[in-house]
Amino acid sequence: SYELTQPPSVSVSPGQTARITCSRDDLPDQYVHWYQQKPGQAPVLVIYKDIERPPGIPERFSGYSSGTTVTLTISGVQAEDEADYYCQSGDSTGIYYVFGAGTKVTVL
Amino acid sequence: EVQLVQSGAEVKKPGESLMISCKVSGYSFITHWIGWVRQMPGRGLEWMGVIYPGDSDTRYSPSFQGQVTISADKSINTAYLQWSSLKASDTGMYFCARQSDNYGYFDFWGQGSLVTVSS
Numbered sequence: 001s002y003e004l005t006q007p008p009s010v011s012v013s014p015g016q017t018a019r020i021t022c023s024r025d026d027l028p029d030q031y032v033h034w035y036q037q038k039p040g041q042a043p044v045l046v047i048y049k050d051i052e053r054p055p056g057i058p059e060r061f062s063g064y065s066s067g068t069t070v071t072l073t074i075s076g077v078q079a080e081d082e083a084d085y086y087c088q089s090g091d092s093t094g095i096y097y098v099f100g101a102g103t104k105v106t107v108l
Numbered sequence: 109e110v111q112l113v114q115s116g117a118e119v120k121k122p123g124e125s126l127m128i129s130c131k132v133s134g135y136s137f138i139t140h141w142i143g144w145v146r147q148m149p150g151r152g153l154e155w156m157g158v159i160y161p162g163d164s165d166t167r168y169s170p171s172f173q174g175q176v177t178i179s180a181d182k183s184i185n186t187a188y189l190q191w192s193s194l195k196a197s198d199t200g201m202y203f204c205a206r207q208s209d210n211y212g213y214f215d216f217w218g219q220g221s222l223v224t225v226s227s
Contacts, residue, residue, distance in 0.1 A: 031212075033214075035214075043145075045213060054215065088213065088214075089212075094210070098155055099145075099152060099153040099154065
């Protein structure tokens with residue numbers, strides 16, 4: 001089955017840059033999307049189609065794709081960015097989608 | 109304003125049936141896929157499947173095929189997730205979400221429905 005691999009956790013000091021990777025086990029023929037989820041809340045889309053930012057999402061959130069790895073970057077991390085982050089992508093058919101296992105971002 | 113409002117928390121016994129709902133407003137229900145996502149306690153998100161209310165085309169993750177049924181009633185702008193025989197392992201939070209276009213991302217989410225299955 002198709003899988004996306006994320007690091008379990010990332011720790012970062014306020015004002016620094018957090019980078020969360022999402023690795024696929026095949027060629028990148030599908031876009032990757034990113035969600036932020038805070039405890040007790042529904043996920044929120046923060047990046048779609050690798051690099052696009054939805055309305056209302058701060059500019060400090062950005063996406064980058066290179067080969068089979070896609071990266072979510074949070075520049076100038078703030079305390080409110082502490083959350084779980086999930087990547088999502090589709091298999092080669094574009095019919096089925098999967099989420100990565102999630103990365104917990106801790107702001108020190 | 110796009111809104112997805114889900115039905116409330118449920119407590120069921122193993123073997124019982126259940127249907128939870130997701131009522132949408134603020135956009136044309138029949139022109140966007142609606143998906144369901146499971147989150148078991150303390151765990152990550154799992155893509156269960158999607159339905160296109162316009163023609164009821166439905167796609168399931170292989171992990172959930174045969175375990176649940178996704179349906180929609182376009183007359184009342186509501187999508188459903190149904191179990192015929194619940195198991196304790198079905199305990200979790202279930203989110204509905206609107207798929208924006210053909211690239212699979214969910215741009216609007218419901219608040220979640222907590223399902224607890226316990227004897």
